[in-house]
Amino acid sequence: MMGFLASFEALRHDKRAAIAAIAATVAMGIVLAVFPFIVGSALGNSWLRIVDFAMLYIMLALGLNIVVGFAGLLDMGYIAFYAVGAYLYALLASPHFGLHLPVWLIIPAGAVLAGIFGALLGAPTLRLRGDYLAIVTLGFGEIVRIFLNNLNAPVNITNGPQGISGIDPIHLGGITLAKPISVLGFTIPSLHAYYYLFLVLALGIVFVTIRLENSRIGRAWVAIREDEIAAKSCGINTRNIKLLAFTMGASFGGVAGGLFAGFQGFVSPESFNLMESVMVLCMVVLGGMGNIPGVILGGILLTVLPEVFRHGAGPVQMALFGKILLDPEALRMLLFGLALVVVMLYRPAGLWPSTTRRREFKGESTDVLKEGE
Amino acid sequence: MSSVLLDARAIAKHFGGVKALHDVSLSINQGEIYGLIGPNGAGKTTFFNVLTGLYHPDGGELIFAGEKLPASAPHKVAKRGIARTFQNIRLFANMSAMENVMVGCHVRTHAGVFGAVVHDRRTTAEEVAIRRRAEELLHYVNIADRADDLARHLSYGDQRRLEIARALATDPKLLALDEPAAGMNGTETEALRELIEGIRKDGITVLLIEHDVKLVMGLCDRVAVLDYGEKICEDVPAVVQKDPKVIEAYLGGSLA
Known part of the structure; x- marks a missing residue:
C-alpha cells in the first residue's frame, strides 16, 4: 500500500519515475494479492x-x-x-x-x-x-x-x-x-x-x-x-x-x-x-x-502489536523462565503502553510523519536543509 | 471627485466599559491609499477587526461598494472584497509559502468534495489556475524563490510579504494592512513602500495602519487619526501633521 502511495505521488511529477512507480505498483499489487495466502499458511x-x-x-x-x-x-x-x-x-x-x-x-x-x-x-x-x-x-x-x-x-x-x-x-x-x-x-x-x-x-x-x-x-x-x-x-x-x-x-x-x-x-x-x-x-x-502513509502504518502496527504481545508473551516466558510468571493478557497492555511511550519519546512527530511535521518538530530551518542536500 | 469605496458610519465598539471605538466615521475613496494612525490603544486594530467581521460592532454600519457589509462574518467580508493582514503575522505556519497563497484563492474558487475526488475537468482547470495565480503573486511580492519553504521558516520581512500575497489572492477591492512595516529595517520598509504603491497602481484601494510616520506621510493620500477611540482628524498628510489636536494626542497637551 505504501508503494501504491509513493507511486501515486510520483505519477504526478516525472515520466521516468512514473514507469518505475507503475512497476512498484504492480509488484505491490502482487504482494497484496498473495499476502493472505502467505499469512494463512504460515501463521x-x-x-x-x-x-x-x-x-x-x-x-x-x-x-x-x-x-x-x-x-x-x-x-x-x-x-x-x-x-x-x-x-x-x-x-x-x-x-x-x-x-x-x-x-x-x-x-x-x-x-x-x-x-x-x-x-x-x-x-x-x-x-x-x-x-x-x-x-x-x-x-x-x-x-x-x-x-x-x-x-x-x-x-x-x-x-x-x-x-x-x-x-x-x-x-x-x-x-x-x-x-x-x-x-x-x-x-x-x-x-x-x-x-x-x-x-x-x-x-x-x-x-x-x-x-x-x-x-x-x-x-x-x-x-x-x-x-x-x-x-x-x-x-x-x-x-x-x-x-x-x-x-x-x-x-x-x-x-x-x-x-x-x-x-x-x-x-x-x-x-x-x-x-x-x-x-x-x-x-x-x-x-x-x-x-x-504514516496513519496507515499506525493502523497496522497498533492492530498487530497487541496480538504479537498476546501470542508472544507466553512462549517467551516459558523459554526464559520455564514457567509463566505474568499473565500474557495483562502483560500485553503493559508492553503495549511501554511501546507507545518509547515511540512518543523518540519519535514525537509519529513513526512516519509528513515532511512538514518532521521539520516542525525538529525546528530546523529549510536553509540548513538546502545546504545539507 | 472619486467614488467612495468604503463608508464607515458612526462605528462603535465597547469592551465592557471601555469605549474602544466611539462613533468613528470615515470614508475611503476608490483607488486611494488611506492611512489610519494614532497612539497605541487608540482603536486602530479594533476598527480593522470590526471592518473585517472579526468583531461585532455595537453601533454604526459599514457601506462597502454601495452595499452594507455583513457584521461578524469574516468569510463573507472576504468574499465581498476586503482582504487584510494582521499586526502580529498570522500565517499558516506549517504550510509552504505557496500553499498559504493557494488558501487565499479559496474564496474565489468553487471545487467541492466531489470535484476534489473525481477530478472533473472544471476542478482540474481550477486547480491549475490556483497554482498559477499563487506563483504569480509570490513573484509579485518577490518571494518566489521561497515558494516551497514553510511559512514559519521565512524571514520576518518575507513573512509580511507572504501575508500580503495571501491577502491579494482573495482578489480584494480593498486591502487592509495592519502595521505592515512593524519591525522592518529601512531597506525593507522602502521595498514595502514600493510594493504598496504597486498594489494601488493595480487598482486596489489600500487602508493602512502604521506607526512609521515617515512611511504614512510619504505614501498616503489621506490620513485619519484616532485617539481614545475617536477620530480627531482626517485630511491630507501635510495638514494632519500640523493639526494641534494630533500633536497633542501624540506628544501630550503641555507641549503643543
Missing part, C-alpha cells in the same frame, strides 16, 4: 483475522485523520461512528427485525448515517478547540454507546447489552463471503475473501483521502488547523469546512462499522467503548498525524 487463520481487522482499523484511522490530522479537531469519540455503521448493518441485515437488505445498500447508508451523526456532533462543537472539544466529543462517544446499551426498552431496538447476533455475512451478487468461494478452480477461503473486499475499500478510502488532501478543501482544513482566524479572513467558511471534516471522517467510520458487523456476525455496545476511540486516536498520532 494460521487467527492471524489472517487480525490482518482483516487491521484493514478495518486503517479505514478508521484514515477517517479520524481527516478530523484530527488535517483539520486539527481533537475527536475522542470517533468510535461512535463505527458503532453507527455497525448497528445500522446489524439492524438491516439480521433476524432481529427480520430484515435482510443487500450490502451494497447498507454500507453506503451506513456512510451517510454516520456522516449525519458526524455533522450532529460537529454542529454544537464548532466554537470549541483542543481540550474542550476533546471532552465534548468523548461525551458524545459515550452517549452513543450508552444509547445502544439501553435502547432495548420500552421498544427493543438495539437489544441492549446482549447485542445483536446472527447478522448476515457480507454477500455480493448472491455470493456469500462466509463460505469458501471457488473461482476458476481456485478456492478462496472466507477470511481471504473478506481480506480482498476490505483491501479494495481501504484503497478506495486512501484514494479519496489523498485526493481530498491535495484539494481546495484539504488546504482549507489545514488552514483551519494552523490559524482559524486567518482562515476566516481568507474567506474560508470555517463552520461549513469543519462540519465537512466531521462528516467525511465519520462516513469512513460508518463504512468500516458496516463491514465489521458483517464480518463479525455480532455486535454489542461493548465493542465501541472509549478504549477503542483512544486506540484509533493512537494510530493517527503514533503513525504520524496528517500523513496518510
Whole structure:
C-alpha cells in the first residue's frame, strides 16, 4: 500500500519515475494479492483475522485523520461512528427485525448515517478547540454507546447489552463471503475473501483521502488547523469546512462499522467503548498525524502489536523462565503502553510523519536543509 | 471627485466599559491609499477587526461598494472584497509559502468534495489556475524563490510579504494592512513602500495602519487619526501633521 502511495505521488511529477512507480505498483499489487495466502499458511487463520481487522482499523484511522490530522479537531469519540455503521448493518441485515437488505445498500447508508451523526456532533462543537472539544466529543462517544446499551426498552431496538447476533455475512451478487468461494478452480477461503473486499475499500478510502488532501478543501482544513482566524479572513467558511471534516471522517467510520458487523456476525455496545476511540486516536498520532502513509502504518502496527504481545508473551516466558510468571493478557497492555511511550519519546512527530511535521518538530530551518542536500 | 469605496458610519465598539471605538466615521475613496494612525490603544486594530467581521460592532454600519457589509462574518467580508493582514503575522505556519497563497484563492474558487475526488475537468482547470495565480503573486511580492519553504521558516520581512500575497489572492477591492512595516529595517520598509504603491497602481484601494510616520506621510493620500477611540482628524498628510489636536494626542497637551 505504501508503494501504491509513493507511486501515486510520483505519477504526478516525472515520466521516468512514473514507469518505475507503475512497476512498484504492480509488484505491490502482487504482494497484496498473495499476502493472505502467505499469512494463512504460515501463521494460521487467527492471524489472517487480525490482518482483516487491521484493514478495518486503517479505514478508521484514515477517517479520524481527516478530523484530527488535517483539520486539527481533537475527536475522542470517533468510535461512535463505527458503532453507527455497525448497528445500522446489524439492524438491516439480521433476524432481529427480520430484515435482510443487500450490502451494497447498507454500507453506503451506513456512510451517510454516520456522516449525519458526524455533522450532529460537529454542529454544537464548532466554537470549541483542543481540550474542550476533546471532552465534548468523548461525551458524545459515550452517549452513543450508552444509547445502544439501553435502547432495548420500552421498544427493543438495539437489544441492549446482549447485542445483536446472527447478522448476515457480507454477500455480493448472491455470493456469500462466509463460505469458501471457488473461482476458476481456485478456492478462496472466507477470511481471504473478506481480506480482498476490505483491501479494495481501504484503497478506495486512501484514494479519496489523498485526493481530498491535495484539494481546495484539504488546504482549507489545514488552514483551519494552523490559524482559524486567518482562515476566516481568507474567506474560508470555517463552520461549513469543519462540519465537512466531521462528516467525511465519520462516513469512513460508518463504512468500516458496516463491514465489521458483517464480518463479525455480532455486535454489542461493548465493542465501541472509549478504549477503542483512544486506540484509533493512537494510530493517527503514533503513525504520524496528517500523513496518510504514516496513519496507515499506525493502523497496522497498533492492530498487530497487541496480538504479537498476546501470542508472544507466553512462549517467551516459558523459554526464559520455564514457567509463566505474568499473565500474557495483562502483560500485553503493559508492553503495549511501554511501546507507545518509547515511540512518543523518540519519535514525537509519529513513526512516519509528513515532511512538514518532521521539520516542525525538529525546528530546523529549510536553509540548513538546502545546504545539507 | 472619486467614488467612495468604503463608508464607515458612526462605528462603535465597547469592551465592557471601555469605549474602544466611539462613533468613528470615515470614508475611503476608490483607488486611494488611506492611512489610519494614532497612539497605541487608540482603536486602530479594533476598527480593522470590526471592518473585517472579526468583531461585532455595537453601533454604526459599514457601506462597502454601495452595499452594507455583513457584521461578524469574516468569510463573507472576504468574499465581498476586503482582504487584510494582521499586526502580529498570522500565517499558516506549517504550510509552504505557496500553499498559504493557494488558501487565499479559496474564496474565489468553487471545487467541492466531489470535484476534489473525481477530478472533473472544471476542478482540474481550477486547480491549475490556483497554482498559477499563487506563483504569480509570490513573484509579485518577490518571494518566489521561497515558494516551497514553510511559512514559519521565512524571514520576518518575507513573512509580511507572504501575508500580503495571501491577502491579494482573495482578489480584494480593498486591502487592509495592519502595521505592515512593524519591525522592518529601512531597506525593507522602502521595498514595502514600493510594493504598496504597486498594489494601488493595480487598482486596489489600500487602508493602512502604521506607526512609521515617515512611511504614512510619504505614501498616503489621506490620513485619519484616532485617539481614545475617536477620530480627531482626517485630511491630507501635510495638514494632519500640523493639526494641534494630533500633536497633542501624540506628544501630550503641555507641549503643543
